[in-house]
Amino acid sequence: MKASFKIIFMLSCLYFTGSSAHAQTQTDTVFRHLVLKEIQIQGYTQSKHPGSAFYQSSSLSSTEDILSRIEGVSLIRRGPIGMEPSLRAFSAGQINVVIDGMKFFGACTDKMDPVTIYTEPVNLKSIDIKYSGDGMSMGSTVGGTLNLKLAEPTLNQRQKLSGTIASGYYSAASAVQNILALDYGTEKWAMRVSGVYRKAGDYRNGLNQTVNFSRYEKANANLSAKYQLTQTSTLKADVLIDEGWNIGYPALPMDVAFAKARVAALSYKHNPKDGKILELEAKIYANSIRHAMDDTKRPLVPIHMDMPGWSDTQGAFIQAQLKPSGRHKLNMKFDTYHNRVKADMTMYPANSAPMYMLTWPVNHQTVGGIFAQDQFSLTDHNKIDLKMRLDAAFSRVTDQMGQDQFAVLGYDLTKTKTSILKNFSSGYTHYLNHSFSLYASAGYSERLPTSSERFGFYLFNRMDNHDYIGNPDLKNEKAINAELNLIYSGNDLSVKVSGFTSYLQNYILGKTQSGLSIMTIGASGVRAFTNIPTARINGAESSINYQFADRHFSFNNTMKLLYGRDNNNVPLPLIAPFKSVSSLRFTHHPIFIQAEHEWSMAQNRVNHEFGERSSPGFSIFNLRTNFTFDLKSSTLELSAGAENLFNKAYYEHLDWGKMFRPGRNIYTMLSMKF
Amino acid sequence: MKKILLLAAVALFTACQKDNSIEIADPKASLNKIAEAYAIGASAKVELWSKTELSTGYQNLFVALYDSASGKAINKSTIQIMPMMDMDINGMKMSHSAPFENPVSTDAENSLFPCAAIFTMPSSGESGKWKLNVMVKKEGQTKFGKAELSITVKQSQPERVRNLTATDGSKIIVAYISPASPKVGINDFEIAIFRRQDMMTFPADDNFSISITPEMPSMGHGSPNNVNPVLIKNGHYKGKVNFTMTGDWKINLDLTKGGVVTKTNFDLLF
Numbered sequence: 001m002k003a004s005f006k007i008i009f010m011l012s013c014l015y016f017t018g019s020s021a022h023a024q025t026q027t028d029t030v031f032r033h034l035v036l037k038e039i040q041i042q043g044y045t046q047s048k049h050p051g052s053a054f055y056q057s058s059s060l061s062s063t064e065d066i067l068s069r070i071e072g073v074s075l076i077r078r079g080p081i082g083m084e085p086s087l088r089a090f091s092a093g094q095i096n097v098v099i100d101g102m103k104f105f106g107a108c109t110d111k112m113d114p115v116t117i118y119t120e121p122v123n124l125k126s127i128d129i130k131y132s133g134d135g136m137s138m139g140s141t142v143g144g145t146l147n148l149k150l151a152e153p154t155l156n157q158r159q160k161l162s163g164t165i166a167s168g169y170y171s172a173a174s175a176v177q178n179i180l181a182l183d184y185g186t187e188k189w190a191m192r193v194s195g196v197y198r199k200a201g202d203y204r205n206g207l208n209q210t211v212n213f214s215r216y217e218k219a220n221a222n223l224s225a226k227y228q229l230t231q232t233s234t235l236k237a238d239v240l241i242d243e244g245w246n247i248g249y250p251a252l253p254m255d256v257a258f259a260k261a262r263v264a265a266l267s268y269k270h271n272p273k274d275g276k277i278l279e280l281e282a283k284i285y286a287n288s289i290r291h292a293m294d295d296t297k298r299p300l301v302p303i304h305m306d307m308p309g310w311s312d313t314q315g316a317f318i319q320a321q322l323k324p325s326g327r328h329k330l331n332m333k334f335d336t337y338h339n340r341v342k343a344d345m346t347m348y349p350a351n352s353a354p355m356y357m358l359t360w361p362v363n364h365q366t367v368g369g370i371f372a373q374d375q376f377s378l379t380d381h382n383k384i385d386l387k388m389r390l391d392a393a394f395s396r397v398t399d400q401m402g403q404d405q406f407a408v409l410g411y412d413l414t415k416t417k418t419s420i421l422k423n424f425s426s427g428y429t430h431y432l433n434h435s436f437s438l439y440a441s442a443g444y445s446e447r448l449p450t451s452s453e454r455f456g457f458y459l460f461n462r463m464d465n466h467d468y469i470g471n472p473d474l475k476n477e478k479a480i481n482a483e484l485n486l487i488y489s490g491n492d493l494s495v496k497v498s499g500f501t502s503y504l505q506n507y508i509l510g511k512t513q514s515g516l517s518i519m520t521i522g523a524s525g526v527r528a529f530t531n532i533p534t535a536r537i538n539g540a541e542s543s544i545n546y547q548f549a550d551r552h553f554s555f556n557n558t559m560k561l562l563y564g565r566d567n568n569n570v571p572l573p574l575i576a577p578f579k580s581v582s583s584l585r586f587t588h589h590p591i592f593i594q595a596e597h598e599w600s601m602a603q604n605r606v607n608h609e610f611g612e613r614s615s616p617g618f619s620i621f622n623l624r625t626n627f628t629f630d631l632k633s634s635t636l637e638l639s640a641g642a643e644n645l646f647n648k649a650y651y652e653h654l655d656w657g658k659m660f661r662p663g664r665n666i667y668t669m670l671s672m673k674f
Numbered sequence: 675m676k677k678i679l680l681l682a683a684v685a686l687f688t689a690c691q692k693d694n695s696i697e698i699a700d701p702k703a704s705l706n707k708i709a710e711a712y713a714i715g716a717s718a719k720v721e722l723w724s725k726t727e728l729s730t731g732y733q734n735l736f737v738a739l740y741d742s743a744s745g746k747a748i749n750k751s752t753i754q755i756m757p758m759m760d761m762d763i764n765g766m767k768m769s770h771s772a773p774f775e776n777p778v779s780t781d782a783e784n785s786l787f788p789c790a791a792i793f794t795m796p797s798s799g800e801s802g803k804w805k806l807n808v809m810v811k812k813e814g815q816t817k818f819g820k821a822e823l824s825i826t827v828k829q830s831q832p833e834r835v836r837n838l839t840a841t842d843g844s845k846i847i848v849a850y851i852s853p854a855s856p857k858v859g860i861n862d863f864e865i866a867i868f869r870r871q872d873m874m875t876f877p878a879d880d881n882f883s884i885s886i887t888p889e890m891p892s893m894g895h896g897s898p899n900n901v902n903p904v905l906i907k908n909g910h911y912k913g914k915v916n917f918t919m920t921g922d923w924k925i926n927l928d929l930t931k932g933g934v935v936t937k938t939n940f941d942l943l944f
Contacts, residue, residue, distance in 0.1 A: 349892030353943050355921025404859020408916040519895045
């Protein structure tokens with residue numbers, strides 16, 4: 001507490017020492033793309049950044065496809081959709097995954113519904129990634145923030161009504177995808193409607209085998225309306241509905257019968273002409289998720305079971321960006337949310353009564369936080385960015401049965417648990433010359449344990465074949481992070497190289513409890529989440545974009561390397577090996593052709609206790625083409641391509657169950673923009 | 675909001691109820707009358723009350739006494755009970771008793787005398803009839819008067835009593851007492867053990883050490899942190915049993931006496 005007061009004091013001191021700042025807008029934009037990763041999603045307006053096309057490799061790309069391209073992101077794959085994002089080896093409760101700044105918590109005890117499953121690129125404007133403590137504006141986090149920014153309706157459009165309609169097909173899973181997006185905008189108000197329907201069969205892998213239980217079906221609809229209240233203020237309402245049915249998870253013993261998300265938000269934005277405030281934004285939101293696991297389609301299930309989950313979140317925030325004052329740019333935010341989750345399990349043995357238990361007792365979490373940021377220019381070439389955040393968190397298990405279940409394990413859950421989370425980060429940017437810059441940051445951050453880590457009750461983990469029980473007494477995980485980025489940004493070439501390190505204390509990991517007997521038939525043991533003293537994650541990334549031959553050619557490459565170990569020098573689980581993705585695009589209107597190469601090394605540094613085994617490396621090629629036909633008042637686009645061109649049987653290290661990924665996948669999509 | 679209103683309503687309701695119960699205070703309100711008879715020689719009417727219908731196993735009983743002339747409740751008396759089973763198997767007649775626990779005090783609690791019987795088998799029409807003999811000696815009386823109450827004992831479902839031949843050859847009766855309504859979480863566990871000395875004598879057996887292992891037969895798993903029952907007194911052993919979920923449970927018991935283990939179990943469903 002004392003330390004944070006000091007920080008506030010420091011901030012206010014600095015506030016009075018500044019003088020006029022120099023605008024570096026151009027550099028800032030590139031900087032934003034390269035360092036504070038923000039991937040623009042291609043809607044109607046082509047992204048200005050040449051690299052964005054690399055990340056969204058085709059208009060059929062799902063949110064997960066785009067994420068998989070980002071050098072700092074790996075995906076933990078349990079099925080063809082519902083992959084869990086991992087930011088520089090941080091995942092689940094270590095990172096914030098938010099939609100437009102809204103807190104969201106999956107309703108599945110087995111992490112089958114990361115927040116990313118509930119969005120589609122068509123309703124996104126951009127994906128904004130901030131690593132480690134840099135992402136603290138959205139909540140206390142040790143691993144960073146992934147913000148899926150929703151597309152917004154535009155006031156004063158050149159043409160009142162515009163839209164896209166698209167339909168595509170993928171061969172590997174006989175999948176179809178249909179997209180519709182409509183934009184309507186007048187001076188006073190604007191509206192945007194988008195919808196996606198996707199249906200996929202069981203996919204065929206690189207050995208030409210059909211992978212059972214890999215089908216899925218989902219629909220997503222988004223409605224957004226903006227109203228101009230005054231010349232300087234707008235009101236925006238968003239409604240998002242996402243529904244998935246019969247989603248297969250071939251690497252898990254169960255599938256998903258349905259996964260439903262409902263989101264509603266109301267935001268107010270004010271850009272006053274006078275006064276100290278540049279922009280004021282306030283938002284209230286609510287979301288609810290209903291999720292049900294299903295094993296009725298699986299053969300040889302020893303006991304059929306139903307495992308539904310519920311998650312409801314309500315929240316609000318208000319943030320103010322002050323007008324630059326002297327050399328300072330101040331930003332303040334107050335936010336709060338309340339989340340309630342519950343999950344249970346009913347088992348139906350053949351010849352006796354059903355069995356019922358709570359896999360997540362009803363637990364409520366209420367968090368209130370304050371965030372402050374000061375960006376100030378020391379000189380024209382040196383910038384400092386200070387951020388701090390304080391969160392107060394209250395959690396409580398409210399149902400008697402849940403309290404009783406944990407009493408069996410020796411825990412008293414009748415009281416509210418309170419904790420204070422402290423986060424601080426400082427960044428330093430140095431512009432060496434017009435093209436070269438350096439960005440270094442260091443910080444301290446904390447995060448709360450998740451519902452599963454605290455209150456999970458015999459949650460089966462297929463990966464290590466253990467039942468996991470929560471530990472209500474877990475301490476907050478703490479991290480000291482540091483990173484260094486070198487950026488070159490010329491006219492045709494931009495390069496970024498980053499190195500980063502995280503030193504974690506009270507790292508949360510499951511450890512075997514010898515005194516407890518298993519619950520899941522066939523499980524090897526019981527593990528409880530514990531705070532291990534320390535862990536370390538190091539890594540490096542690079543990205544290159546080079547345009548040549550009169551910008552007809554564009555070359556992109558990303559590389560990532562991660563290294564994690566615990567206090568006994570044992571590798572941490574779920575660390576992706578070295579991977580490099582390259583693409584070369586030839587553009588000559590109206591066509592483009594793009595060749596891609598994905599290359600991953602083997603991962604031999606594995607955590608055997610967690611059930612990991614070495615994964616071999618792989619190398620696959622993709623080929624993409626795109627033809628644009630300009631019609632009178634619309635544009636017709638035909639995309640076609642082949643992923644995994646040589647039909648390789650491969651999997652990535654973070655793919656559970658070492659299930660082979662889809663084999664050669666020929667796709668085609670026709671879209672019309674008007 | 676709804677919840678708060680409901681809570682308030684419940685609070686109000688329970689508050690009212692409390693007030694009422696002070697006025698009414700009928701100890702038999704939650705009990706059923708099982709039988710009644712006159713204790714010949716004690717000039718008293720004996721009523722037998724119980725929370726439930728009588729069934730095999732440990733059965734809490736309540737005796738209410740009334741003066742046969744005035745009808746007034748009698749609150750001080752020595753009471754001794756004796757369950758008796760009269761059997762008639764194809765004309766072959768025999769009788770035996772069962773373990774029982776007399777009221778501990780000569781003073782009634784709320785005008786009732788609590789006692790218990792451990793019925794070792796159910797009634798079976800004409801071939802097996804239970805009765806409860808109640809011996810009454812009111813304050814100031816020198817002799818006992820005896821009332822014979824005919825009762826019907828049903829089979830408990832699942833079975834709450836085990837008639838065992840211990841590994842050392844002795845006959846023992848193990849009665850399940852609690853949890854009467856098991857719940858997920860920690861439950862107080864209690865059993866009582868009696869030795870069959872002869873057909874009429876069933877003393878409590880205080881010499882067992884017991885280990886408890888709950889199990890879900892349909893899944894094969896157990897539960898952690900159970901507490902082995904230890905002797906309280908009079909053959910009663912108390913411990914803790916933990917259930918992690920609802921469903922079919924089996925409580926396995928190892929009863930050890932003189933180094934010899936006798937195994938038994940009780941089934942539960944909730």
